[in-house]
Amino acid sequence: MPSVTLNNITKKYGDFVAVDNVSFEVQKGELFGLIGPDGAGKTSIFRVLTTLLIAEEGTAIVEGHDVVKDFQEIRNKVGYMPGKFSLYQDLTVKENLNFFATIFGTTIEENYDLIKDIYDQIKPFNNRRAGKLSGGMKQKLALCCALIHKPEVLFLDEPTTGVDVVSRSEFWEMLDKLKKQQITIVVSTPYMDEAKLCDRIALIQNGKIMKVDQPQEIINSFPKPLFAAKAKNIYKLLKDLRTDTEIESCDAFGEFIHLTLKSETGNEETIKAIAEKYNPENFQVKKIQPTIEDSFIRLMREQNNSEEFKGASNGK
C-alpha cells in the first residue's frame, strides 16, 4: 500500500484552479519532492493531504485513510510543517515542544530519539521565545514540533525557501537521516537543484503535474542533445543565438548558455559554425548533461505551447 495517493484532485478558489486534476503516489519510506515555483499549487496539495482543505474533485488517501472521511485519524499520523512559521511566538522553545507533544498525547522523552539530532542544536536556547529565534533555528524547532508525535508521514512545505546555501544543505542532511528511520517525507521546494536529493519528484506548474519520476530518469528523458556555450560577452551571445533560426532553445544558466538545436543531429561543430556568424570573442561550447531545471523549462514551454494551441482552436 502506498503511503500517500492522490486521484484526480482538483482544488479551486472561485474561478481560479489552483490544483488541476492531480494524481500521484508516494511509497512508504520515500523522500518525495514537489518541485515548482510559487503559485504552482504545492501548498494547496499539502493542505488537502493534511485534511485542512477539501478538494472539489478527486480523492486522496494518506496511510490508508480518506482525507475527508477519516480526517481525525490522518491528523494523528502526519506531521506538517507549513511554509509560514506557525509556532507560538510567545512560547519558548521548550514550551512549544511540550505543547505539541501534549496535544498529541505524548511527551518529549517518549520520542526523543527521533528529534535528538535536530533538537540538540536548539537546546541551548530552550528558554528563548520562538519569536526571538533566528530563521535557521525557527526552522529546526518547527521540524522538531512536526516530529514529536512520531508521524508516519511528514509534510514539509518549502522548508528551505529564503534560506542560504549552507543552511539548505544542512537541512537536507537532516531529512536524509529522518528517511533512514522509515518516515515517509513529502517536501516541496522552488529550488530545482534540491530535486536531485529526492527519491522521486513531481514537477508542478500552474496546478498541473508535468512529470513524476526519479530525478535521474527525468534527466535521461530530456529528448535532445544539450550544449553549454559561453563567450566574453555572454549577454550579446544570448541575444544573437535567440534570433537564430537553427536554434531551438537558448537560456542563461550561470556563466553558460544552455541550448538545443532544431535539428536532431547537430554537434559541437554545428553550434560553433552557427555562433561564428556573430563573431563572439573566446567562444566555447561543450555537450552537457541536462539538469532538472533544463527539464523543467522544457516541460513548461511544452505546457504553454499546448495551452496556446488549445486557446487558438477554441477561437480565443
Added chain:
Amino acid sequence: MENKAIVCKDLTKQFGDFKAVDKISFEVSEGEIFGFLGANGAGKTTAMRILCGLSFPTSGEATVAGFDVYKQQEKIKKNIGYMSQKFSLYDNLTILENIEFYGGVYGVSRPEIKERSQDLVKTLGLEKEAKKLVGGLPLGWKQKLAFSVAVFHRPKIVFLDEPTGGVDPITRRQFWDMIYEASANGITVFVTTHYMDEAEYCNRISIMVDGRVEAIDSPAGLKNRFNTTSMDEVFYELARNAKRAAD
C-alpha cells in the same frame, strides 16, 4: 577615472554590542551589476538599509550616487529605486494606478507619467490588464512589473532585494534580461539573491559573512581563488565558518 555609484569605507552599524555590519569597504561602478551575497544574518539587509538612506551608520563613510549617507538621505532616496520580493506593489491598485502612484512619489511630472506608463504597459505586454488590480496578476508578472516601477523614474541605482525568490525558471531569466537592459541604459544594479546561478550574471559580487565582506571579485575571479568551477562551492567555503546563527 570611472565614476562610482556607491563607495563604502569602513562602514559599520552597531546595535548595542552587536556589530551587524563590521567595517565593510567596497565600490560599485556606474552601470555595474553588483551581486551582494551572504549567509542569512550576515548583515546584508542592514547594510542595504544604510545605502538606501533608511538607517544611519554607526561609523565609517559611504556615498550613494555621490550623496552622503549621513547628511543627504533624502537626496539618496530620490536617486535610487528599490524593489524587494516581500513588498513592492499595492495589490488593491490597478497596474496603471501603481505606476502613477510610484511615478508621483518620485516626482515624475503628470504628462510624463501618462506617456511613459502607456509605453511601459505596452513593452510588458500588459495592455489588456492595465486597468486590472495587481493582486490578480501571476507572481512572475508582478515581479516584472515591480522592477519596471522601481526604475520608472530613471534612478541612478536600483536596489533589488531577492527579486526572483520563488519565481519560475523561465520568468527568472526574463527578469535578468530586464536587469541587463537596465544596466545597458546606465542604471547601476545592486542585487541580492540566494540563487547561485544568478550570482554568475553579475559583473562582480561580494560575499558577506558575520558582518564583514569576506570576498569581492568577478564570479570567475572568485572561482579561481577557491579553485572550483561552481559558485555554490565558493559560497559554501566562505559561509560555512560563519559564527553567527543564521537568520
